[in-house]
Amino acid sequence: xxxxxxxxxxxxxxxxxxxFTGIAGASFAVAKILAFVAxxxxxxxxxxxxxxxxxxx
Numbered sequence: 001x002x003x004x005x006x007x008x009x010x011x012x013x014x015x016x017x018x019x020f021t022g023i024a025g026a027s028f029a030v031a032k033i034l035a036f037v038a039x040x041x042x043x044x045x046x047x048x049x050x051x052x053x054x055x056x057x
Contacts (some may be wrong), residue, residue: 001034001037001038001041002034002035002038003040004034005029005031005035006031007042008027008028008030008031008034009027009028009031011023011027012024012025012026012027015027017031037057
C-alpha cells in the first residue's frame with residue numbers, strides 16, 4: 001500500500017511539473033489517503049503484536 005502511495009505521489013509531482021493541476025491534485029489526494037491508511041494499519045498491527053499475539057505464543 002505504501003508502494004501505491006509513492007506511485008501516486010510521483011504521478012502527482014510529474015503532473016504538477018507539466019501543469020496538469022486537476023490530475024496532480026487528485027493524485028496527491030489518493031497518495032495522502034493511501035499513506036494514512038498504511039499508517040493506521042501499521043499502528044493497529046503494532047498494538048496487536050504487543051498485546052494479543054504476545055499472549056498466544
